[in-house]
Amino acid sequence: MKTVGFVLMIIVTILMFGGVNYYIGLRGWQGVGSLIPFINAKIYWILFSIIAVSFILARLGEKFLPNSVEGYLNLVGAYWMAAMLYFLIILPLVDIGRFIGGKASFIPQGIRENTFIKTYAGLFVFLIVIGILIYGTYNAKNIKVSQYDINVAKKAGNVRELRIAMFSDAHLGSIVDNARLTKMIDKVNELNPDIVLMPGDIVDEKLSPFVKQNMGENFKRLKSEYGVYFSTGNHEYYGGEVEGIVNNLKASGVKVLSDDCVKIDDSFYIAGRQDIASLSYNKKERKTLDQILNGVDKSLPIILMDHNPKNLEEPQKAGVDLQVSGHTHRGQMFPSEYITRRLYEIDYGYLKKDNFNIVVTSGIGTWGPPIRVGNSSELDLIVLHFKE
Structure with missing residues (x-):
């Protein structure tokens, strides 16, 4: 049947x-x-x-x-x-x-x-x-910077303020090429971030354009005090080359968090989830947030990368302070945004639910048509202000 x-x-x-x-x-x-x-x-x-x-x-x-x-x-x-x-x-x-x-x-x-x-x-x-x-x-080629100032009611060691450069959905490949990536990297470095987060869909399905155009060298130009972190999106799985994509990003100095969590400078945590597409395309079910955050000191700030902004009750209950997501593209081409608004509790921008905060970006690149109508390609600067 x-x-x-x-x-x-x-x-x-x-x-x-x-x-x-x-x-x-x-x-x-x-x-x-x-x-x-x-x-x-x-x-x-x-x-x-x-x-x-x-x-x-x-x-x-x-x-x-x-x-x-x-x-x-x-x-x-x-x-x-x-x-x-x-x-x-x-x-x-x-x-x-x-x-x-x-x-x-x-x-x-x-x-x-x-x-x-x-x-x-x-x-x-x-x-x-x-x-x-x-x-x-x-x-689509003109990247807008959106800034969010968010207060987190937790101490973060000696860190009082954290400047996060966040972008997703670059969809690097034959259409969004290395020249476009160069502009993206330059734009990120202009923000002088403390840390760079990339929650998914950085590579668009196939690894070969990434390798042939030597995009890895471009990623090595990213500058930040605490490093560059990545978690997978759905498009990393579509071409069946997620392992090769992950390995190439690692070789470029990017730290990959796949259902994992790291403590940074004894001050805050960065967690990264596999995209939910991993079950369909990689036959691997991702861990629950409780499993990922097992043993984490929740008195410190917890920042989560999760490509698809679904099921927000889970990170809220798990004690996540900030989630960064993408995936929706804010519809990319008008009037598709009216569909994404109905599909998600938040398809773009900032939402606060009690102590849980989420920022959903429209994406720094494009999928399919290299155009944007009714919205912009976006790089987010998120400034977290911690309790003193």
């Missing part, structure tokens, strides 16, 4: 994907065919189909296609994912407007039957979507 259900889900997904792309492609041809009549319909549909399935072609061909070809297909496919979203939002509105306009007797006949409006409506929609993609690309 599970196999039948899975097959049905795949068939429905293919039909929906095909239907959506046919609708967009048909509207595109109606515009292109009228504006540029010498373009052959077969050529148009072949080119459109390649663009529409380029992301799938890149995934299917990653083992035998040249890296450059796969990279271009991946990039084109990523942008098409974004374009498809906004075409699917705007085109139906245009069609509804056309329908109402054709039926509304109060609209002058000259406007209703104006061939210029009918011909250029599609071009106008195309230009709007292109504009969104250009803006989103520019916006």
